[in-house]
Amino acid sequence: MAFKIGLLGLGTVGTGTVQILADPAQRHPLVQELELYRVGVRTLDKPRSVELPATCLTTDLASIVTDPSVDIVVEVLGGLEPARTLILQAIAHGKHVVTANKAVIARYGEEIFTAAAQSGVYVLLEAAVGGGIPVIEPLKQSLCGNRIQAIIGIVNGTTNYILTRMQREGGDFSEILADAQQLGYAEADPSADVDGLDAADKIAILASLGFGGRIKLSDVYCEGIRQVSAADITYAEKFGFVIKLLAIARREPLPLGIDLEQLQIRVHPTLIPHPHPLANVNDVYNAILIEGDPVGQVMFYGRGAGAGPTASAVVADVLNIAALLQVGRSGLTHTDGTPLLDPLLACSHQHYCAIAPMAELVTRFYARFLTQDYPGVIGKLGTCFGNHDVSLESVVQTGLQGNLAEIVVVTHDVREGNFQQALAEIRNFDSIHTIPSVLRVL
Amino acid sequence: MAFKIGLLGLGTVGTGTVQILADPAQRHPLVQELELYRVGVRTLDKPRSVELPATCLTTDLASIVTDPSVDIVVEVLGGLEPARTLILQAIAHGKHVVTANKAVIARYGEEIFTAAAQSGVYVLLEAAVGGGIPVIEPLKQSLCGNRIQAIIGIVNGTTNYILTRMQREGGDFSEILADAQQLGYAEADPSADVDGLDAADKIAILASLGFGGRIKLSDVYCEGIRQVSAADITYAEKFGFVIKLLAIARREPLPLGIDLEQLQIRVHPTLIPHPHPLANVNDVYNAILIEGDPVGQVMFYGRGAGAGPTASAVVADVLNIAALLQVGRSGLTHTDGTPLLDPLLACSHQHYCAIAPMAELVTRFYARFLTQDYPGVIGKLGTCFGNHDVSLESVVQTGLQGNLAEIVVVTHDVREGNFQQALAEIRNFDSIHTIPSVLRVL
Known part of the structure; x- marks a missing residue:
């Protein structure tokens, strides 16, 4: 039983994917069941590092996602369009989709996962985060x-x-x-x-x-x-x-x-x-x-990137879908006729997560100040932070730059809103030249 | 649709597993579908840190693995027996099995996986290696x-x-x-x-x-x-x-x-x-x-160990099987009637891997010698290693212990067999007091 792959894109990751499929020895036996059926590219006459039959290549990407023979569409084009449209078309035509496209998933994930749930197909995206790292x-x-x-x-x-x-x-x-x-x-x-x-x-x-x-x-x-x-x-x-x-x-x-x-x-x-x-x-x-x-x-x-690692993740997703297809786990429906998808693999969330405003974050801060009037300025810094409930762990004069003293402050855990208010006041002190950096501490 | 769990063992990992099932909030919704149906223990009257209905507990472990209502057997007894026998009985009765038992799987894995393939059930073992680490x-x-x-x-x-x-x-x-x-x-x-x-x-x-x-x-x-x-x-x-x-x-x-x-x-x-x-x-x-x-x-x-991490892995396996059951992926057969299992999840290997003898290993070595006759012994060491094609990266006199000199040798990549032959000769040198340690280098 062979599974027909429609590959969209033959850049770095697409080429890496072709290389795995062309060389199945010592990989999972299921790799041999994957058939690279159609490959969509921008131009046909570009020199390629992988050999493919000319009949396999096409510049008509829509013809791949609508082809009734294709089982799994692999989208490694990158960018928002035409990737998003092609993914949605593939889903509408009942294809399972594997994508490495973090930009599309982060922006249009819910549109895509909702469509996939309606069509009863899987959209897998291991390659979208961390390249080859299974996460x-x-x-x-x-x-x-x-x-x-x-x-x-x-x-x-x-x-x-x-x-x-x-x-x-x-x-x-x-x-x-x-x-x-x-x-x-x-x-x-x-x-x-x-x-x-x-x-x-x-x-x-x-x-x-x-x-x-x-x-x-x-x-x-x-x-x-x-x-x-x-x-x-x-x-x-x-x-x-x-x-x-x-x-x-x-x-x-x-x-x-x-x-x-x-x-x-x-x-x-x-x-x-x-x-x-x-x-x-x-x-x-x-x-x-x-x-x-x-x-x-x-x-x-x-x-987290590169042809080999990212292609490893793409092929893993393809094999996971091929395994689903091989044991007939695809195309099943609930008694009311709606598609039945694996509750761990499919992810169509119904609600938005509530996100706390940054001002409410509690964290430690590191800040670097260039100041005049050292050491008098240290008292002023300390008082201002204290007024805003910002407790300091250390205040260190780290050096002199011309007639400016450099001071580095590290706080205890404080509310970000309080810290930023203190900083806004401090920025207006006559004795503060600049605040070149403000960083958070894990 | 609830999935009935038969838990064998209520030690550290068993207790951790019960705690997850008893507190499903903010976990995957499928956790709510898991029903702790029977728990097999050694004695009924031991004080426990988790509360369970008395009707749930039994000391008759075989009654759990043969109970027609049980969908998934979780074996967290440890040790070889009765764990092996109970796992095989569970499989024979068509139960899927989740085990944390590395000792049983390393010794009886093939017997177990062969039986599972024949019965068309899954045996998952994430908890057997690395505790909660997904590997x-x-x-x-x-x-x-x-x-x-x-x-x-x-x-x-x-x-x-x-x-x-x-x-x-x-x-x-x-x-x-x-x-x-x-x-x-x-x-x-x-x-x-x-x-x-x-x-x-x-x-x-x-x-x-x-x-x-x-x-x-x-x-x-x-x-x-x-x-x-x-x-x-x-x-x-x-x-x-x-x-x-x-x-x-x-x-x-x-x-x-x-x-x-x-x-x-x-x-x-x-x-x-x-x-x-x-x-x-x-x-x-x-x-x-x-x-x-x-x-x-x-x-x-x-x-790699502990109640929480290991129970995390156990519950993941249980949920993976519950997901299989929920979408009706279990109990399917090939056209010839043999059970159809997911080729990525089921693992029943037919051949033994050929293992190279240690003598053929190529690696670097570190060895520590206590010697008399320093510095003359260094020449003898070098000559003997050279005779056996063992190329040295460094030879360092690291200290004196009484009238003995301590010498540490680090080799380049060498064949283990050659190194061990040289070592056997060196051990007999009059000037060698002892060889307290020989370690390999990655």
């Missing part, structure tokens, strides 16, 4: 008995590469970014990565799965790494921290008398204490830490 | 498109706890073991842990899944941590290594002209270089690193 399926299946408390991830390889090099070499953000672009580790337009947008897409997807509700992407607080300087990395190191871009989703403890549960969901550069398992995740590696009751902390680590 | 399901499903090259795990929490404390405190094995026993981190009879037998069971299970064949437990080379001394840990640290008990299964590169594929499979204390992801896995934490083509390295990390 979506483990979250859906292996951890499904847990009450998920938190998902904390290093989910963007480009920013982790840049921060790791800044840490090792002491270089500044812009020079390392330029070098990373030359080496192919960062895009010509790096915004999706360095401004945290890619990480925001990914944490929205993970949070939706982990907390069982829809997430509005606009609810995800997002701050990139452009403001992180070599100086911050050095001071963080002295205090026993490394700086990583973290994507965090966490259940908020409920205040007394409130029964609406809220989530925090946010992406920002974060100081992580050295012994923390995420602190040792370097270069382009990704890792996702999940905290659940009763499992405690589990972490998944590996390469 | 069995990811290996079966998320990585199933890969050609697995290696599985390297820290899979025994007790030995990792002991080695971590030896490293931090500089204490010797026997004193830290005694303390660990008092604190409940090691058993009164610690042999299964400290002699590597538990790790051997686990790597046999992982290798069987990863490499798709049966593994004879007697083929697993197994060496525990009793010989690891505080001195070795100190020297390893100086050379940039930490010492961990690793369980390793790896595809052997095929020598030219040989087409029978072989595996290495072994458990032994190992020097790991500091930057390696497994080097930072400390205390009772476990981690399993899997290398696959094309995924590269992925690692799974978490608590």
Whole structure:
């Protein structure tokens, strides 16, 4: 019994997928049952690193998603359109879908999953987060008995590469970014990565799965790494921290008398204490830490991008669907005729998760100030923070820059709203020259 | 639609399982469909930390596995018997089985999986390796498109706890073991842990899944941590290594002209270089690193034991089976009437994996010698190793103990057989007092 695959896109991930299917030896025997039936590309005459029969290739992508012979559509085009439309067309034509497209799923996930539930097909997306790292399926299946408390991830390889090099070499953000672009580790337009947008897409997807509700992407607080300087990395190191871009989703403890549960969901550069398992995740590696009751902390680590890892995740999803088809688990219906889907694999959530405003976040802060009038300014800082209930763990004069003194403050756990109010006042002090960086501490 | 669970055993893991089922809020909605129907215990009158209706408890375990109402049997008794017999009885009565029993699966896996294939039921075992860390399901499903090259795990929490404390405190094995026993981190009879037998069971299970064949437990080379001394840990640290008990299964590169594929499979204390992801896995934490083509390295990390983590894995397996039952995927047959099982979830392998003899292993070694006649002995060591094609990376005199000089040797990659032959000769040198430790290097 062969399963016919319609592949949309023959870029890096598409090529990696073809390579696995063309070389099934020593893989799961089910790989041999996968037939690469149609491949949709932009142009037919481009040189390719994989050989495919000319009859297999087409530039008419819609013809693939509507072809009655195709069992599973694999979408590895990237970008919002035509990916979204093709996925919806495939679903409408009863195809199961495998996608690596975090941008489409984070924005149109509910439209897609609702359509899939109506059509009785699966939409799997292991490759959309963490490349080859198994995290979506483990979250859906292996951890499904847990009450998920938190998902904390290093989910963007480009920013982790840049921060790791800044840490090792002491270089500044812009020079390392330029070098990373030359080496192919960062895009010509790096915004999706360095401004945290890619990480925001990914944490929205993970949070939706982990907390069982829809997430509005606009609810995800997002701050990139452009403001992180070599100086911050050095001071963080002295205090026993490394700086990583973290994507965090966490259940908020409920205040007394409130029964609406809220989530925090946010992406920002974060100081992580050295012994923390995420602190040792370097270069382009990704890792996702999940905290659940009763499992405690589990972490998944590996390469978060690249042809091989991402294709590994794509093929796993294809094989999972092929296994469903092989045992006739597809096309079943409830007694009322509605499609019957595996409750762990299918995910169509009905409600939106309530997201707590950032002002209510309770966290530690690190802030760096350039000041005149040292040491007098320390008293003023302390008084202002104190007035806003911001308790300080340490205040250290870290250096002099010309006639300016540099002061680094680390707080205890404080309410973000209070901290930001204090900061707004401090910004107007005559003795404050600038506040070059404000970072949160895990 | 409720699924009736028959639970065998109400020890640590059984109690953790009951606690999850009794408190379904904020877990996957399917948890509410699980009904704890019967619980088999040794004595009825023991005080318990969980409340159960008296009608639910029984000391007649066989009555549970043969009860026509029970859908899923959960075996968390531990030990070989009566666990093995009850699992086989449950299968014969058409029950799906979830087990946390690595000892039974490593020894009787094929008997059990063959029976399960004949009866058309699933036997799931996520909890048998790595406690709550998802690794069995990811290996079966998320990585199933890969050609697995290696599985390297820290899979025994007790030995990792002991080695971590030896490293931090500089204490010797026997004193830290005694303390660990008092604190409940090691058993009164610690042999299964400290002699590597538990790790051997686990790597046999992982290798069987990863490499798709049966593994004879007697083929697993197994060496525990009793010989690891505080001195070795100190020297390893100086050379940039930490010492961990690793369980390793790896595809052997095929020598030219040989087409029978072989595996290495072994458990032994190992020097790991500091930057390696497994080097930072400390205390009772476990981690399993899997290398696959094309995924590269992925690692799974978490608590490898304890009520909560292990129960998390047990309940995940139960929910996976409940999901199968809910969509009517169970009880299907091929046209010839044989049961039809999901090819990714069911695992009944027909052949045994060929295991390479340890003598053919190619690895680096660390060895510590107490010698007379220093420095003359160094030339003799070097000549003898050279005669056996053992190339040395470093030879360092690390100290003096009375009139004995201590010498630490680290080799390049060498054939184990050659190294052991050289060692046998060296042991007979007049100038060699003792060889307190010989360890492999990752």
